[in-house]
Amino acid sequence: MPVFKVPFNGYSVKFSPFYESQLAVATAQNFGILGNGRLHVLQLSPSPANPGQPISEISSFDTADGVYDCCWSESHDSLIVAAVADGSVKLYDLSLPPTANPIRSLQEHTREVHSVDYNVVRKDSFLSSSWDDTVKLWTVDRPSSVRTFKEHAYCVYSTAWNPRHADVFASASGDCTARIWDVREPASTMILPAHEFEILSCDWNKYDDCVIATASVDKSIKVWDVRSFRVPVAVLNGHGYAVRKVKFSPHRGSVIASCSYDMTVCLWDYMVEDALIGRYDHHTEFTVGVDMSVLVEGLLASTGWDELVYVWQHGMDPRAP
Template structure:
């Protein structure tokens, strides 16, 4: 299956919601500690290698990317300098970014676009805050500040335009309604830092969290005293978890143990696939909305892989 080599360390990969053959990749020099970054827009060819449609250089590392849900050429990037940048891939690099949002005081670690209200997106930062933005305003609409440590991830509910979740190093996941003054629920989900969260695409009350403690937990927010599933199988911190857009009980995760895992949290032997193609930390993973079973991952080995679930990512 196809593979692409980036000049910097991979941090995040996202399939386009409009084109089944496009994906965006966030990268950072020197493992994101110091140096530049680059946003890659990649294109899959039917029978050949991955090609680069566009690339945008940044003065600091890029930790996450997301696609606009309203315009097929717009990509949002989370930067290590505290900025959030908006790129139009139909324009040349010299005309980009078309907007830079500069309010966070530390690294922006996560961006997520609202799939229901298609003009707004979230940014989560190491300054302990989440910010709500719209693409047409230079200033944020609102800042959410309750977490006591870095916010590593923020994710919109796929069915409710006003509801999102945030995952933090303070060991909590918070549920927010942007119409309310504060968070509406606090999940003390793990005893160690929570690095990622994601909502089930078929049940708007189901959320997954993953942590430095190596586990993934699945919660029903209607009764969150105990998780409905605990998934163990990674050997180190779980960096990202994503629910399948095609199967209600399936999800994919990646970890500092250099593996990508596929899970079905409704069955007893929940681990249904393990891929060990990366040779450094695997930190970015995504599942295509348009092609069932199509996966992409990236990691600190500077490689981006795209493959079909059940196949070997390294197979030609």
Template sequence: MGEAHGGARVFRLPVGRHGYAVEFSPYFPAGLACAAAQNYGIAGCGVLLVLEQSEAGVRLIASFDWNDGLFDVTWSETNEHVLLTCSGDGSLQLWDTAKPGGPLQIYKEHTQEVYSVDWSQTRGEQLVVSGSWDQTAKLWDPAVGQSLCTFRGHEGVIYSTVWSPHIPGCFASASGDQTLRVWDVKMPGSKIVIPAHQAEILTCDWCKYDEKLLVTGAVDCSLKGWDLRNVRQPVFDLYGHTYAIRRVKFSPFHGTILASCSYDFTVRFWDFAKPSPLLETIEHHSEFTCGLDLSLHTPGQVADCAWDETVKIYTPSCLTAPV
């Protein structure tokens, strides 16, 4: 059971399990999933935890073990009980919270760690995209036992693959080769290649209010915004983190607000439309902060997780005031 602490609800992961990713349920305002790995993801097992918030705190609904570290998690957009994780052994795992035990399906085609997995949110699609250290992204229909397509072009590790919330069949990927790429599942090669940073890019996300706007976060400690209509220069640069940015998420409720978490242990909130864009810095972890999500149901609510074996759910003050 998690406890409220300093304004945040805290859930303590099993001892020796370090948080890599969190995602709010698209169905239940109180639901949350966390993917974690043993030994900081270097070796050992992984665990998927499905959590539920209540007035008393955060409680565990279901727990699933895997024999390798879990690095990302995504909820099904068609079944409230189904989630997909990805792991260090090159596989994806499909889980059903109503069916305890092992995964319903295992998809193993990647030849190295799978660091990112995302379920399409556009209507009429039942598609998943994964990104791997083997430098490929793969397209999946969870009802089919093998990938539908493999996307090649990156010349480094793929750290992040994220579907466009607006454009069917379109996803973005961020890589250690210092590029952000945009793909159409009907085409084998990337539609757009952006040399976005002079450093490894660990994360990217799409704006929920502007289908042409993406953000990248990199080892150079910066966030950059990209308008796909003109990619020669970023439309914004955000500086403040002191170590690599691990994950970035646009707000589902504000068109110009985003959040980022970093190996500097902090989560920062930004409004790129303001002259002083840094709105707030949250310092409540004691290790690398790797997982971050913003609730689709509860305006202003944020969840994050870190290598300090905790998940924290909270509402930063900058998201409670009118903007």
């Protein structure tokens, strides 16, 4: 299976929504504590230029601080948004030479930007969340944010747009709550006291716009129905340490991918009794980034602090040649 070595510690990996063979990887030097960052754009072979290399680099962009997350534009196949540790949100255009990038650097957050997410319905807008406890809404044509959402009492680690409603998103915070927001409303519309420890990630079900998953330092993933959120729909236990990222499958409504500080990637089906349907232990350091391809069913990618990016088909060994 394809594997690629990056010079810094991997933080996030995202498949392109336009090309099944492209993915972006956010990396940070010195485990993201101090130092530079780099955004990589990788190509899965077979490539005419690199027939013997399963993954090759199309381009890369250096930053003075670590890159913690990235997301692809849903309207421009060459546009990538990056969350940077200096508090900036940077936009890169692959169709332009490296010297012309970034095409924009949005500097409003006062601390590290930890996540970015692009709106799949209203395709000119995206979110950023930060350790300054806020979420900001941006559009690609404006140099300043449209709105700042400030209710969380601690770092906002993750945001996710609802896959069907252009104005609705969720946020996950170190204050142990997940919140549901509607950008047309003055305040959050729902507060989920989802875990007793910090919540590091959240994501919406792509087939049921009322179902959300949260992942926590308490090692668990919980699935919630926002129409009746007193009790979780499912609690998924199996990771040995904090769950860093959670992602619903774009192909199967009940399937979730997760990655953890226990160095594993897990696949779950929260609708069945034995929910754990796959465990991959190919990383040798904290695994902090995982994604599933929208275009190829069962295709997974992960990255971690071992400076490796893996791409593999569910059911295969990521380390197999």
